[in-house]
Amino acid sequence: MIELRNFSYRYPNQTRPALAGIQLKIPKGQFCGVVGANGAGKSTLCYALSGFVPHFYRGDVSGILRIGGREIAQTTLGILAGEIGLVFQDPFNQISGARFSVREEVAFGLENLGLARRKIETRVSEVLGLMRLAAIADRSPFELSGGQQQRVAIASILAMQPKVLVLDEPTSQLDPHGTAEVFEALDEITRDRETTVVIVEHKLEWLAEFADRVVVLDAGRVVMDGPARKVLADDGLKKLGIGRTQYSEAAASAQKKRLFRRSGILPITLKQARAFFK
């Protein structure tokens, strides 16, 4: 579904490339996590996948980036918007401002896509249910908490049913409850393996629970790439400025202290940890 071949990007007026020689192939329906220290290029990767690089940010692009077989550099943002959804960190700036209720805000993207009203109504209802927004559907998005606003932003993008959903630290401003809702919703939409999800996250425990695969970026390059179970338990993560899940840490230190004679792959989730420590 997503294919990057030797993809590099440099922002205008910068000397160092933000992304260098990225090789990545993400199949359809995969739930792929992206981790890395600050400045590793995670946001830039999100922008590249959704076409903001180069259409919005200009700069120098080299290499190939194809989504669904389509070359991103050759398509306009207006057309890409329906196919690839991008969710940002800051909820306030994602509320368009042009609509006076949550329901209408969620419908905004669909109106721009020119969908028939019946279809808009159906999709909006579905997505409001999925993101637990039905109770506040008629309130103004500007009266909501940050967490609620972020759920509205995600709902607004989900309603457009993008083939690829890219999320740049979507839960950074949410509490655990809000984070759970976001991940559960993402899990549900990827269940049918039709939507591909690429999510940049710092909350490793959550990625561990839901992601199929994790890609690690460092200084614009892919340094680790593999199944979540393997990557998130790797002790090389610490050197890259990223931690490990608490379960892996606990298991690793238990191993080190020879409390356990178990070897093998470290757990990354609570369930796995329970099994590991039995």
Added chain:
Amino acid sequence: MAGNTLYIEKDSSLHRLHPLTKLSVTLFCLICAFTLPDLLWLLAVYLVILLPPAALGGLLRPFLKSCVTVMTPFVISLTLIQGFFTGGETILLEVGRFAFTAEGALAGLTAAARILLALGGALLLMLSTRPDRLMLAFTQRGLPNSLAYIVLTALQIFPSFQKRAQVILEAQQARGLETKVGVVGRMRLLLPLTGPLVLSSIVDVEARAMALEARAFSRPGRKTSLQVLYDSRGQRIMRFGLIVLSLGLIAARMWLIFYD
């Protein structure tokens, strides 16, 4: 909902009217305000055309309150200034070499009545029509979506800018910014206060623009709408009638100007 506008949410026949119908009443009042000859006519139109719909919409109190708030300074200024300085014969009061005349006062009140009628029409429109519905009525008839976006978004985000200005003032004061200084000193304060406001706003613009692109804002092609505005034949006829009446009033006024 729409807390930073005049709109008051109610379920009434006035509220349910199509925005353009209400707008045509507003424009009719505007034209009446500047074509009708005297105070009595102006007040009559105000009483007959604006008050009953306001009552019907359950908005009579807020409407009158808004009118009083907006008009009080005008009534005072106009009665005084025109009373003293517009010539007249019937002297009511003398202050120094200035005479307050009845004719002057009447002229002032008439001018005030014109403003009352014009602004009253606008106020009733805004009290009974949610801005996005008004904008939708325009975009359905060809107004570019971007213009509707600009108006509605500015309307919804400006309170956070007011708050931000306040926060910046407090932050600068905490840093030792003196506000109790002379005029020139206060001028110098303007930059440390407006600078950060403007700069942080421009950074926001980038994020907002990206979020809009993500919602297919710049996609060419027809846009649809979730909201439906209800119109009726009766309303269309009424709007047509008001337009004809308005043109008639303008024509009559022009005729009077040129042939008098």
Added chain:
Amino acid sequence: MNGFRKEFTTFSIVLMAVAIAINIGAGQIPRMVGLPLYLDSIGTVLVGVLVGPWAGALTGFLANVVWTLTGLYPQAIAWAGVAAIIGALAGVFGQSGWFKQWWKAGLGGLITGVIAAILSAPIAAYVFGGVTGSAGTDAIVAAFRASGYDALFSNVAQGTMSDPLDKMITFLVVWAVLLILPARLKARFSGK
């Protein structure tokens, strides 16, 4: 007309909305500080300089529409035309390079203020019966009327006492902000 098309990208449209919010937000700063200025066209001037005259004009016009809709100042819409011209002038001065030097920016503001005062006066005189609706400025109008001048002249006179200074300071503030604007953001406007 080519410049017209170029001025309306998604970025500049969002900028216009934000600029109007800046107008209203920054509009209260002089009051907070205790200066008898308005500074309610900072956003308009900014758009004019950064994007162009057409965008500046549109911003000024819509700013007054928005201001009326907020209910804070319902008569604002009567001045929409003047506000549009202020934005357009800011754009013209911007494109002519007047914002590169502080004194030229200030002079541009002064000129814009004088033009604004002259254009506002007929509206005040004929629509609003010769008054402004605020006690301070009406006292000034009254003083001129008392000296024997007619309504139109008194309004022009009152306007010229405040508008040029107000716009001059607005232009200077925008000049200063442009100075501090990071290069990356400035590139946004030229690379459009």
